[in-house]
Amino acid sequence: MSMSGFTAPWWFLLLLAVAAVIAGYVIAQRLRQRRTMRFTNLELLEKVAPKGQGWQRHVPAALLVVSLLLLTVALAGPTAEQKVPRNRATVMLVIDVSLSMEAVDIQPNRITAAQGAAKSFAEGLTPGVNLGLISFAGTATVLVPPTTERTGVVRAIDNLKLAQSTATGEGIFAALQSIEGFSAVVGGAEGPPPARIVLMTDGKQTVPTQDPFDPRGAYTAAQAAKQKQVPISTISFGTQHGVVDIEGEAQEVPADDEAMEEIARIAGGDFYKAASADELRKVYADLGEQIGYETKQADASRPWVLLGTLVLFLAAAASLVLGQRLP
Structure with a gap:
């Protein structure tokens, strides 16, 4: 089964919102880094700040973005040729x-x-x-x-x-x-x-x-x-x-x-x-x-909905495991 069209392609306008979420996340990370650099008491900072997790701290956000992309495709109504x-x-x-x-x-x-x-x-x-x-x-x-x-x-x-x-x-x-x-x-x-x-x-x-x-x-x-x-x-x-x-x-x-x-x-x-x-x-x-x-x-949105929902749950789980909070 190959995807061959969309019944409501205007839903792809939501990709602008997804792009805005990505941009907002990047800006928030940079502002956070600047605030950290202004903290002059480095010894106290090491005690109260959580240990750095490197790239792993971005996993929940990345999964959330992937979920939004998948659900956007589902809303656009993908169709496929089916017997x-x-x-x-x-x-x-x-x-x-x-x-x-x-x-x-x-x-x-x-x-x-x-x-x-x-x-x-x-x-x-x-x-x-x-x-x-x-x-x-x-x-x-x-x-x-x-x-x-x-x-x-x-x-x-x-x-x-x-x-x-x-x-x-x-x-x-x-x-x-x-x-x-x-x-x-x-x-x-x-x-x-x-x-x-x-x-x-x-x-x-x-x-x-x-x-x-x-x-x-x-x-x-x-x-x-x-x-x-x-x-x-x-x-x-x-x-x-x-x-x-x-x-x-x-x-x-x-x-x-x-x-x-x-x-x-x-x-x-x-x-x-x-x-x-x-x-x-x-x-x-x-x-x-x-x-x-x-x-x-025929309608082919169901796999996209299922995959998008699954990735959303993975994003929530990753956020709880890595950050002890929901995104």
């Missing part, structure tokens, strides 16, 4: 359940690995985030609308069923519609909460056509997300060597990194590549940090 949990946000998790997710290039297979990572993501997301779930193959289905309740999302992830085709655009459009409906309900005076789509898929779009610029295609949907200011974080899951058996025929199902990267670029989101279960878990963990927390300028 704090989001208390309002909407996230739609969109998962591909096409038959290509049966490929075993990722053990035990793509869908099982995806389910495990998605559940960890859902369970670890901060409580203030509303999470929804959509699955898509030939069509898209809203399995869980946005909610802070994670149990239903985890259960729905466990019950994902595979089907034919890959309608990536439909999955994005369904997520946008779900976000829009939820935002209309919870908007309030502050407006709708910020929203994001997390899209995980392993292959190319196949319906309604293979053209991502189709009116219901993936790129068209990404453009719609951009217009609605909903970024899409895409995860391209799988390797280039995936093979799946469909109706007795082996078909290659390589991950479509290029399309996923383009969707993220169009919608103003981030692209991730996961070619193993461990990589997918790391991607979801990174997304959880990005989505669940935000960086804010």
Whole structure:
């Protein structure tokens, strides 16, 4: 945590008072020395004057000045960048359940690995985030609308069923519609909460056509997300060597990194590549940090108050020990 600003910097004018205290102390010490020099009976002076302590007699005053400096900084309201949990946000998790997710290039297979990572993501997301779930193959289905309740999302992830085709655009459009409906309900005076789509898929779009610029295609949907200011974080899951058996025929199902990267670029989101279960878990963990927390300028005065108070007590203790009195 690094100090980055002050909410009330005009309190630093108190430093003039601290400077005046220092100047007054120096003047008082010099006047005291002059009065001592005017004392002509040196034998009597040695008997009544306390033994000189050298530099040690200045310790209480120095600690007092340090305490005033620390407390002045605290009054000025130092701030620092801190990660704090989001208390309002909407996230739609969109998962591909096409038959290509049966490929075993990722053990035990793509869908099982995806389910495990998605559940960890859902369970670890901060409580203030509303999470929804959509699955898509030939069509898209809203399995869980946005909610802070994670149990239903985890259960729905466990019950994902595979089907034919890959309608990536439909999955994005369904997520946008779900976000829009939820935002209309919870908007309030502050407006709708910020929203994001997390899209995980392993292959190319196949319906309604293979053209991502189709009116219901993936790129068209990404453009719609951009217009609605909903970024899409895409995860391209799988390797280039995936093979799946469909109706007795082996078909290659390589991950479509290029399309996923383009969707993220169009919608103003981030692209991730996961070619193993461990990589997918790391991607979801990174997304959880990005989505669940935000960086804010938070009050950082407490350490200065504590340190200033501690030094003040040390000044009082030093004064009692060295001078048998409080300053």
